[in-house]
Amino acid sequence: MDNDQVAAILAEIGVLLELKGENPFKTRAYTNAARTLETFPERLETIVAENRLGEIKGFGQALQDKITQLVTTGSLPYYDELKASLPPGLLELLEVPGLGPKKVKILHDKLNIASLSQLETACQSGQVAELPGFAAKTQSKILDGIAFRKKYASHHLISLALRTADPILDQLRSHPDVIRCATAGSLRRHKEIIGDIDFLASSRNPTAVIAFFTALPGVILIHASGDTKASVVLEGGIQADLRVVTDPEFPFALAYFTGSKEHNIVMRQRAIERGLRLNEYGLFRSNSETNDPALLLPCATEEEIYNQLDLDFIPPELRENQGEFDAAAEHRIPRLIEWTELRGSLHNHSQWSDGRDSLNDIIAAMIDLGCDYWAITDHSKSSVQANGLQPDRLQRQITEIASRNRRLADEGESFRLLTGTEVDILNEGRLDFDNDLLAQLDVVVASIHQGFTQSEPEITRRLIRAAENPFVHMLGHLSGRLLLERHPYKLDAHAVIDACAETGTWIELNASPYRFDLDWRLWSYAKSRGVKCVINCDAHRLEHSGFLRLGAGIARKGWLTKADVINTLPLPQLKKALAQKRA
């Protein structure tokens, strides 16, 4: 079993223990261990073989034994027994808003409810309202929650969340009672999938701001509305929370509500170690219970809060408790890449295959955007569904791009189109074009578009063979996932990264918000192996050039700097880098 599989099982054990009513700190130990493994840079197989599990913080004897069993035997009787002791439907009950482990346990113990449909029936017949701790209001809230769940997704792509949040942010900022306003939470941390949108505002009149927010035209449902906090559902089904604080409290609240939860826990612990108390209202001297203003250490910005805790500023994208505290304490937080440092994209499509736009339109738009170059990497012949190019059409496209570039040169324009292909990786790792043809192209991206159901060793081998081809510059969308739609195919990403390191092959960070592939959690491993990143739009229409910005956000989450990303290079240096593998 690999890291992800073990992490998934530990996370499920955490939830199952919660449902059993176990000690919450025990359940947290499993949840924390799962989280650690999700982003752990080394392969568990290696760690177990070298008997180093105990060196990982939070991995005590019990967890070490269980993980070792999972990695070496592929199964864990403790988990199987735990799972068998509870009906599988209980897990989905937890997804109903307002239902936590305690209430689910009561529903199961008293009414033998073990699925969403059973819960719906019991609510409709009024049985749920009779239970201790439940009443009419809870019952109808559960019914609303089940109906809502049928109608809307609970998770959303960051691109949709940004489109939803930006206009609301503008409206809040224009309200006369709002002093400062920002988004926080997973949106500010630039997670690829967003559960809800968190807004934070400072004001002397929170009631007015809350009233304004809950009355916005996009609000279709109000979950909760108090003096300083409101929770609503917006059109499209995204939940949005607003918290209103005083202006001096704003930086503390911004840090607090940006999270992540795991990051905040460490922040609080650091405060306690220094005889301080940190919460969303401030950083206070002494451990007294009250938020006494006389004991406040005023901080005008988030950076000052970090400094008070002997840390350098930690950019929101890194606040996942994934090593940022050690780095910040030792002044090792890198200067993360900015999207404006990107000079172009090396994986894009045109109307020659399944893109929408002509070469001329692409040239005009990308010059307008300020790019130095833009590679046209249309699909290869086997991608019939995407109108992939036969070799003769690709030859014609090479000629046409050359003539466009001559015209650009004549006009004194420095922008250039680059020729290229997104060549299919076929079975056994053969490529869809001959090396003779690939050798004529500026940029070769190799990607898998078929044979998704092959075994992990087969797919891993295909990708490694593609990396070994001297004409392949980079591997495209490595895992093949489509966020919220399609799981990645099975592959050993660490082994492929190792092969890229050995062959000098780059890995794409596909910046389409449906992909963000390679996942940000794997970039620190890739970086540690010296593998370079290319942030590509995989543009199929002009507006997809906006993905550069989103992709840079994901690269920042992966701790990448300008030097780690190939397409920050100006054209002459890029051409040298492209020639390097072939030489």
Add this chain to the structure above:
DNA sequence: GCCGTTTTCGGCCCGACTGTTTTCAGTCG
């Protein structure tokens, strides 16, 4: 289940809101 120079037990982040309660438990973030 984890952790530890106040160490093998007794802690483990903390506050807002809701609903069901006659003072608080559960959920959420």
